[in-house]
Amino acid sequence: MSGRARIGMAGWGTVGGAVASRLGERLPGVELVVALVRDPGRHREEARRLAGSVILTADPDELLGADCDAVVECTGDVPLALRLARATLSRGAAFVTANKQCVALHGAELASLAERSRAALAFEAAVGGGMPVVSLLLHALRTDRPRRLLAVVNGTTNLVLDRMAAGDTLEAALAEARRTGLAEADASADVDAHDPAAKLVILAALLWRGWARPEAVHRQGIADLAPVDLGVAHALGYAVRLVAQAEAAAANGDDPGASPEVALAVEPALVPRGHPLAQVEGAGNAVVLDSDLAGRTVLTGTGAGGVPTASAVLSDLAQVLAARWAGQAPPPLPHTPSLRVADAGRRRAAAVWRLAPGRTTARAELAGAIAAAGLEPRRIAGAGELAGLADEEWVAVTGVATAARRAAAAAALAQRPDAYAVRSCLPMLEP
Numbered sequence: 001m002s003g004r005a006r007i008g009m010a011g012w013g014t015v016g017g018a019v020a021s022r023l024g025e026r027l028p029g030v031e032l033v034v035a036l037v038r039d040p041g042r043h044r045e046e047a048r049r050l051a052g053s054v055i056l057t058a059d060p061d062e063l064l065g066a067d068c069d070a071v072v073e074c075t076g077d078v079p080l081a082l083r084l085a086r087a088t089l090s091r092g093a094a095f096v097t098a099n100k101q102c103v104a105l106h107g108a109e110l111a112s113l114a115e116r117s118r119a120a121l122a123f124e125a126a127v128g129g130g131m132p133v134v135s136l137l138l139h140a141l142r143t144d145r146p147r148r149l150l151a152v153v154n155g156t157t158n159l160v161l162d163r164m165a166a167g168d169t170l171e172a173a174l175a176e177a178r179r180t181g182l183a184e185a186d187a188s189a190d191v192d193a194h195d196p197a198a199k200l201v202i203l204a205a206l207l208w209r210g211w212a213r214p215e216a217v218h219r220q221g222i223a224d225l226a227p228v229d230l231g232v233a234h235a236l237g238y239a240v241r242l243v244a245q246a247e248a249a250a251a252n253g254d255d256p257g258a259s260p261e262v263a264l265a266v267e268p269a270l271v272p273r274g275h276p277l278a279q280v281e282g283a284g285n286a287v288v289l290d291s292d293l294a295g296r297t298v299l300t301g302t303g304a305g306g307v308p309t310a311s312a313v314l315s316d317l318a319q320v321l322a323a324r325w326a327g328q329a330p331p332p333l334p335h336t337p338s339l340r341v342a343d344a345g346r347r348r349a350a351a352v353w354r355l356a357p358g359r360t361t362a363r364a365e366l367a368g369a370i371a372a373a374g375l376e377p378r379r380i381a382g383a384g385e386l387a388g389l390a391d392e393e394w395v396a397v398t399g400v401a402t403a404a405r406r407a408a409a410a411a412a413l414a415q416r417p418d419a420y421a422v423r424s425c426l427p428m429l430e431p
């Protein structure tokens with residue numbers, strides 16, 4: 001890379017600090033001229049050490065008025081990021097962001113604005129931290145037709161699920177994730193799956209060239225899981241992962257003319273232990289993409305942390321500046337807010353249930369109740385057969401059915417005279 005550039009940065013925290021500390025070494029000639037933070041006083045000493053004459057400010061207008069070639073946004077503040085993006089792109093400068101919520105909510109608008117202004121919008125750091133999944137989908141697999149994407153894109157919940165598999169409660173596992181700096185004090189965006197839902201919207205937009213609304217993603221977090229659910233999964237040969245999945249409806253998956261209808265879901269699921277998603281440990285991330293020409297592509301990487309995420313930000317910055325110096329137009333991004341989202345109830349899977357009947361029940365009776373509720377009972381195990389189950393609990397594996405049918409079956413089981421409490425019901429991913 002050659003050339004000189006002036007950049008402005010918003011946010012000097014975990015990610016912004018790691019970007020600032022490596023900018024001079026990795027992108028010589030690129031000067032950090034202004035940085036926006038909430039509290040400039042707190043950053044003055046480090047800023048002087050790392051970036052000499054950088055101006056620290058709490059005023060967004062000072063950042064926007066600095067005539068930078070690119071603005072890098074690492075604040076996490078969505079309205080601020082949107083304001084900075086609009087102003088920066090409108091005047092033809094590049095905007096690089098790590099803000100998944102801003103991109104998921106406003107990607108269509110910002111991509112249109114970028115195209116009209118011939119300005120670059122880049123957001124590798126918004127999904128997968130240091131794992132370059134945006135580049136993979138935007139460049140490497142550009143001409144492939146995607147069929148299905150499966151992903152683990154939330155390192156915090158992956159670490160929590162690993163700890164729960166070792167016997168920790170959700171609370172203890174979260175406390176450990178906070179202690180290691182991986183979870184924030186308020187981890188609800190992770191636990192309730194808002195964070196991976198936003199990332200899934202971005203990945204689906206790159207794959208199917210249209211933006212879905214984040215609320216259109218079927219979303220279930222990990223708050224209702226108990227350690228016994230992970231123990232049962234292990235005994236059956238599976239791991240539990242918070243899986244983000246996007247799948248084109250079979251009818252239009254191979255038809256280039258059809259506007260795709262895509263099922264979007266984030267939910268805990270049983271993943272066969274040999275599957276790449278089951279092998280992601282701790283805070284790792286992984287993506288498994290099935291597409292028509294390349295077949296199966298698997299990417300794993302470090303999903304969070306200041307330095308890995310700075311790798312994504314710096315790479316984006318290097319690319320947008322190189323294109324600017326060469327006078328090249330930035331790669332076209334999807335800008336239609338038109339992704340058709342399929343009814344989440346149509347997703348099909350076998351499932352593992354943890355059930356507690358309202359009175360003592362025999363195995364055959366339980367199998368009959370499940371069949372009467374419209375599902376195929378494939379395997380039933382009681383407290384003596386699987387470790388960790390309470391005396392009154394049973395585990396049932398049911399055959400492949402739609403999510404809507406499973407929901408109807410849960411309601412039917414609860415309404416029986418011997419009312420069955422459904423303590424958990426987790427879909428099983430096929431290999």
Ligand SMILES: NC(=O)c1ccc[n+]([C@@H]2O[C@H](COP(=O)([O-])OP(=O)(O)OC[C@H]3O[C@@H](n4cnc5c(N)ncnc54)[C@H](OP(=O)(O)O)[C@@H]3O)[C@@H](O)[C@H]2O)c1
Binds near residue numbers: 012015058129303
């Ligand atoms: N941390 C990760 O591992 C990771 C991974 C991938 C993506 N990301 C994304 O990267 C972004 C930044 O995350 P982070 O972990 O670096 O956050 P962070 O450590 O909390 O840092 C946020 C920075 O932004 C500044 N800031 C926040 N709101 C502001 C406002 N309204 N006006 C001015 N400055 C403001 C803060 O200023 P003060 O320092 O003065 O408080 C701070 O410097 C987020 O979008 C996050 O989702 C993070």
